[in-house]
Amino acid sequence: MATLNKPKTSLISLASVLLLVLALVLPASGVLNPYVVQILMYVGINMILTLSLNLVNGYMGEFSVGHAGFMGIGAYAASILTVWVLPRAWTPWAFPLVLVVGGLAAAVAGLIVAFPSFRTRGDYLAIVTLAFNMIVKSVLENLEVVGGPRGFLGMPRLTNLFWVTAWVLITVLILRRLVYSNFGRGITAIREDEVAANLTGVDTRRLKLYAFLISAFFAGVAGGLFAHLLQFINPRSFSIIKSTDMLVMVYLGGVGSLAGSLLGATIFTVLMEVLRPLGLWRWVVGPLLLVLLMIFRPKGIMGFKEWKWLREEKVASSQ
């Protein structure tokens, strides 16, 4: 079996390297204009967010609607680090570390959200996570130190297509490993039937905790990337509207599918850019899309399906 896997794995790493090189070369070469590069970076950031939310909502079947809170915490933590803590000259080199710290800060917040998820599911957890999102936003608005409602600025523009691509690849590859591991089997079991999962020896508490931590971590990383792309963040960017956008991307692409997340993030981001001439009416499209999706195709485009290269590395399942 190992020999069978070999070509596929090496193909993926080859493709990843190629993508990274492209991400380095393309913006520098001037083939793509800066606007397109910017949109590509947004697509990448949204991919990370969607993947992270899909871990909780799609694979684990919990219902988190406050993911923008994690993103906000990651964004503020990373920004504080680059603006106040690190010397300016170091920041380009320390950027990956900064993002990791932002992710870790979000993961700590994930702990707070994970605990109610041990006790509540469905609607109840939705309320808790919604409240979490609002708490994060309100706290940020009331923290004068980081600018309060005016927002926080001064971050250098460290995010570029290379870093975004790299983090998308890291997220995809790690999550792919995770969802096909014991851990992934465990959270899928939680989705299908939590009591039965517990009965068959799945440590549901620990798995839920891990899932929330991992999910929050990547959302925090995306927040850090976002902050250093826009060079300005304010609490309003991390409101429930942002969480709804993420939900749309997850359910558009498809729950329980990595490919779906990538697809959903791409389609939604590009669609919102195409609709930019509509002005305020653009914000009607997202919610409307969400409602229509829920009614007509609740599993999304790729619900529980996967592209070949993202599938499990096994010859054939005996189902």
Added chain:
Amino acid sequence: MFQILAQNALNALQLGSVYALIALGYTMVYGILTLINFAHGDIFMVGTYLSLAAAVFLLGLPLGLPLVVVFVGALCFSMALTAVLGVVIERLAYRPLRQAPRVSAVITALGVGLFLENFTLGILGPEPRHFPTLIPLQAWEIWGLTITPLQILIILGAAVLMVLLDFLVRRTLLGMAMRAISYNRLIVPLMGVPVDRVISLTFAIGSAIAAAGGLMYGLAYPVLDPYMGIRIGWWAFIAAVVGASAISGEPCWGALSWAQWRFSPRCCCRLPLTGTSWPFPSCSCSWSSSPRACSAGRYLRECD
């Protein structure tokens, strides 16, 4: 000291009445469908805007209508249209999902709420609107308390609506059907209860009551913007969750309205004392007052 407390309680009763009217819609829908209707706050917002439109239209007519007529006209207009809106939302967005997982319905509700919000924003633009004065601005001093006609109108109006609702739910056939559906949605159709129609009516009544609350809110706090629905609706939602514990177990309708009545004032009566900005309460007070409100709700439920 007593005067300050009493004055605060009175002011709180005014705001709490509005919250309670909105909260009733949340609990009615949750009771009957176990669906958190996140769009309800925005239905309230639409109701407020509709009453604004009616009031401005009637005041603009060259008939010189008395203010009472304008008030009643705006009330009827907004209640009727908002009821229709509630029914339409239920028909188009929630009914196709009645057999779907609960989470899908909740996401849909979120989507509908944001849609209403942004749709209003798209039509009317982001600038706040001013609500015309329909109730004469005057104040009476009684035992050192300042009482305004508006305050009396809101508190009495909310009380009347709640008593009517209580009567409807407990004493009429429709109310019996509602309670039956909330008790068991599978068996009830076998008894010949038209489930769809009862659910539609529930949405209509909940939305109409929210519209009445919207008119009252507009009169008391006359600045409207499209995001008021999510802001005010959220407090009402907390009132619904904490005051009525509608989120667990089968709801007991008679207790619900009263628990909210009792909770909502407490939610905000500490407002002026904590020094938060006037119309918008801070979260802390609602949580701190929760145990008493809960016990009140439980007590009433046991009695009922």
